[in-house]
Amino acid sequence: MALDIITKPSGSELANRISETLIQLFDQVKPGVVQVTGKGRGNGAGVVWRADGAILTNQHVVGNQDSGIEVHLPDGRKFEAQVVARDSTLDLALLTVAASDLPAVPVADSSQLRIGEMVFAIGHPWGIKDVVTAGIVSGLGTVTAPHNGRTATYIRSDVVLAPGNSGGPLLNAEGAVVGINAMIFGGDMSVSIPAHVAAEWVAGIPSRRVYLGVGVQPVELPETLKVGDWSERSAGLLVVATEKGGLAESHGVFVGDVLMEIAGTPVKDAESLRSALNLSQRGSSIRLGLLRGGTVLALDVNITDTAGQ
Known part of the structure; x- marks a missing residue:
């Protein structure tokens, strides 16, 4: 649902419309934003990428763990997750859980993002579940990731993120994923992996579906x-x-x-x-x-x- 701002609204009218849109967007997307936990690691977030149990998050959320990873859904369900693939350069990890009815969040073409566009994040900062923050796209380009020293394409925004937001979605005004939130620089600049980069990476993961016959x-x-x-x-x-x-x-x-x-x-x-x-x-x-x-x-x-x- 897009922001519907008509010509020359008053300040209070504009604020109310933005507020109402944000409330509706949160209610729309929340079911598809999960919490990811692991043994001996902090909590992170993830987004339901496909209804068949595919969960996308950051590689640094799961680290090198192959077991002991759990995905907690907003509806109270909890699943043990397995790592399908991970990439430390992009800081992405694809998980799978034993479910086939998950509420996938729609994905937008992030290559069309513009500087100044409003964006929103949903995550679990400091373990507090389902927190929404808002901001604007402040830059598009490359950054050097501190966790591995490698350079990759990222979205910069002033959306407030904290530990626990990692792996959660950056959303446009339609409630579609435009990025996967990854890190914070200097306390006032947040960085997200573009959704089109994540989608290309997921599409390139070899299929290993089991056919029993x-x-x-x-x-x-x-x-x-x-x-x-x-x-x-x-x-x-x-x-x-x-x-x-x-x-x-x-x-x-x-x-x-x-x-x-x-x-x-x-x-x-x-x-x-x-x-x-x-x-x-x-x-x-x-x-x-x-x-x-x-x-x-x-x-x-x-x-x-x-x-x-």
Whole structure:
């Protein structure tokens, strides 16, 4: 929603319109701005890049961690995240969580930004959740990042940022992402990674989606099959077909098996299966939890060669 400022409004009218627009923009975007936490590290922010569980944040928010990263959504949901890719030069990291219904924030063409344009930031400074600040674009160009000494393209603005804003979105007056907030220089200049640079980087990440090669259908478990750690589970996925030469068949999955979990994530329908596979896409192997004739089985499936499928 754009700022609607007509010719020669009074000072109070202009302030009220800007204020109302900012309130509406915050309500519109807030569901897609997450908090990212990690063991032994400070909190940062992130933006829901895609509804399928893709979260974009700064590399310095997650560091070199591969585990212990959590994503907290404004609706109260919490997910363990895996790092899909990271780039210390751009200071970007792409995370994935086991969800497929996230409220993605629209992304604008930041190459069209103009100096003087109003921009807004939403983040969690000093651990205080969902704080909005506003300012204007004060410069476009390159800066040398203090964390690695490398030069990259950035947006400069006077939007107030603090620790905890890193990885959150810089937004235009339409509520679309124009940048990923990255750092503060000298206390009064904030720097953000242009959204079009981030989008190009994400688009260049090789796909590693896992294709098991199975046909499945949801099935309710009879009491006789509720065994062991799965005694409280009510449903799973019945394998009704396997693709010849596919991952599942080549690793010993049979028609009639009931798939219960993937890499520790329960599966019971198409959505949970897709989310579990997305979460597993960066590993070299995944463990399938199966029921076969009342017996619990664990099969390790090597997915090293499935990139791009």
